[in-house]
Amino acid sequence: MNPIMVVAKKEIRQIANNRGLILGAVLFMGIFGGMTSLGAIMSVVEKNPESIISSLDSLIMYLVLVLGVFTGYFFSSQAFLGEKLEGTIETLLCSPLPLRDIWLGKVLGVMIPSYGVTLLIAGILVGLSNMEADFLVLPSPVMFLYILIVVPVYIACAVGLLGFVQLLLGMKENQIINIALIVGFIAVISVFNSLVTEGVIAISATVVFSMFLFGILMLSVVGFLTRFLNREKIVTTLP
Structure with missing residues (x-):
C-alpha cells in the first residue's frame, strides 16, 4: 500500500475515535451554520423560486467552504x-518516510473527513431549501462543480498550510499564528463572496476552474515549502 495512504488512514481513524474533537466541530457547525443558513429558511418562507435558488447557491459558495475549512x-x-x-x-519521524510524504498523508487524512462534512452540510442546505418549495430545488450546475473540485482543494490548502506551520514552529508561536492563518483564510473567502453577491464577479465554469487551478498552485507551493522542514527541528519544538 502507498505509504502516504497509510498515514492518511491512520489520521482518519484517530479523528474518528476522538469524540471530544468531533463534538467540538459539530457544536461549532450547528451554531455558526444554523445562524448563517437562516437566509435559506427565509427564502423558503417567501416561496420565491429565484430567491430560493440564489440563496442556496450563495450559502453553498460561502458556508460550505467556510465550515469545511474550520472543520x-x-x-x-x-x-x-x-x-x-x-x-x-x-x-513517524523515525520511519524512513520523507517529511513531505508524512505531511501529505496527514493533509489527506484531515481533508477527507472534512470534505465529507462539507457534503453533509450541502445536503442539509438543499433539504432546508426544499422544505416547503413547490418544485425541486437544487444547486446550479456551477455550484455542483464548485463543490466537486474547488472545496476539497481549498480545504487541503488550509490544512496543508496549518500543518506546515504546526510542524515548523513551537507551541507558543502556533497558538498565535494558527488563529491568524484561519482568520485570514476566512476573510479572503468572505471578501470573494461579497464580490459575487454584489455582482462584481459572476460565478461561471471558467471562474470555478480558475479557482481550482489557483488552489492547486497554492497547495504545490506549500508542498515545496515542506523541504525546509527537518526532523531535528521538529523534535526541538516538542513540549
Whole structure:
C-alpha cells in the first residue's frame, strides 16, 4: 500500500475515535451554520423560486467552504499539534518516510473527513431549501462543480498550510499564528463572496476552474515549502 495512504488512514481513524474533537466541530457547525443558513429558511418562507435558488447557491459558495475549512482546522489540531503534544509524532519521524510524504498523508487524512462534512452540510442546505418549495430545488450546475473540485482543494490548502506551520514552529508561536492563518483564510473567502453577491464577479465554469487551478498552485507551493522542514527541528519544538 502507498505509504502516504497509510498515514492518511491512520489520521482518519484517530479523528474518528476522538469524540471530544468531533463534538467540538459539530457544536461549532450547528451554531455558526444554523445562524448563517437562516437566509435559506427565509427564502423558503417567501416561496420565491429565484430567491430560493440564489440563496442556496450563495450559502453553498460561502458556508460550505467556510465550515469545511474550520472543520479542517479542528481536525488538524489532532493530526499535527496533538501528536506533537503527545510525542507520538516521533514514531513517524523515525520511519524512513520523507517529511513531505508524512505531511501529505496527514493533509489527506484531515481533508477527507472534512470534505465529507462539507457534503453533509450541502445536503442539509438543499433539504432546508426544499422544505416547503413547490418544485425541486437544487444547486446550479456551477455550484455542483464548485463543490466537486474547488472545496476539497481549498480545504487541503488550509490544512496543508496549518500543518506546515504546526510542524515548523513551537507551541507558543502556533497558538498565535494558527488563529491568524484561519482568520485570514476566512476573510479572503468572505471578501470573494461579497464580490459575487454584489455582482462584481459572476460565478461561471471558467471562474470555478480558475479557482481550482489557483488552489492547486497554492497547495504545490506549500508542498515545496515542506523541504525546509527537518526532523531535528521538529523534535526541538516538542513540549
